[in-house]
Amino acid sequence: MTPNTIIDNMKVRIANVCESKTVCYILYSEIETPNDTSKWNSDYFFDLEHHFSQANWTPVTYSASFELPCLYIVETHGADISNLLWELRAKANSNSVISLWHFDNHIAYFNNYKSAISCDLNFLTHNIGVPGYLTNPYSAVASHIPPCTLQFSKNMIVEERYKRNSTSRVNKALFNYFDYPESPRASIIKNLEASISDVAEFFITSTSNRGRYWDKSIAERYDEWANHKCTVILPLVEDLSTRVFDALATGLIPIIPENIRDLESAISVEDQQRLGIVRIKDLSPEHVRAGIATAISNFDQMGDEGITARTDFVINTALITHRVHAMVLELEKIQAGEKQFVFGRGNNGIGIYLTA
DSSP: OOHHHHHHHHHHHHHHHHHHTEEEEEETHHHHSOOTTSGGGTHHHHHHHHHHTTTTOEEOOGGGOSSSOOEEEEEEOSSOOHHHHHHHHHHSOTTOEEEEEETTTTSOHHHHHHHHTTSSEEEESOOTTOOOTTOOSSSEEEEEOOOOOSSOOHHHHHHHTTTSOTTSSEEEEEEOOEEOTTSHHHHHHHHHHHHOTTSEEEOOEEGGGTHHHHTSOHHHHHHHHHTEEEEEOOOSSSOOOHHHHHHHHTTOEEEEETTOTTHHHHSOHHHHHHHTOEEESOSSHHHHHHHHHHHHHHHHHHHHHHHHHHHHHHHHHOSHHHHHHHHHHHHHHHHTTSSEEEEEEETTEEEEEEEO
């Protein structure tokens, strides 16, 4: 098909999905190994159902998604999942729309591109400073959708947030990272661990032993975070991490280097100040040490009210359901004619663009 034929076909399918108002949010691995007993059948799915009952859309599990035209939002993390997407197309209603939410569009360019040309819409987690390499003649790059907490649901946050109050937390920053030896972050962690271990606790885990963290119950993972007052955000490639929102969800103050420029797209400067968020010039030991001192001071001054403000911010604005809703609204804007597909040469080369 020519790009303009692809656009016309996509507009027909978007109209059908907007009529059926059915949305399915899945991790890419569930296409290959369906698991309706996963997190989407628990608190996370409840969050979606509760939220979308007010928006007249119906969230469905993967196994229940094939009958009606459906908006599939597939969470992906830099792997080539093109074959899985074609499997999904074969199973889904022919009028469905398949979108990807790229959590790692700032890395793994080739894998992401192969996945992108196999779907209809691409939503990007990282926007500022990332080349527009996903533009192509087969699918459209849609809006920037910031990250959120992927670990913790509304119910979990409400149940757990006050078990560690402001006076029972460790006066040290949390560093609970996976060690990617090939990443520049690895040397930064080693340098900081050697320099500031008196004001920070390091739980650095090999990627071959992810069970150190992920084999814990969700309550145990929450407690690992909530035992601390602050955490330092160490980006892989100047990216806004889900860790910012995991920290806020557990009441911590995130300490964020200034080179993470996407932050304002998700948290306004006013909210950053209100929540006690600390920005530092860079990740040198002296700036990190000073940032930790400021964050602990902010935490102590704000007390339990600060824990409430930070966790409420996530509950009200930064759960998975809020991001899914933003993607649904993008589809509705296309259907209403507020945004249009255009094929041609733009800032990122030849491809299908979505314009206002």
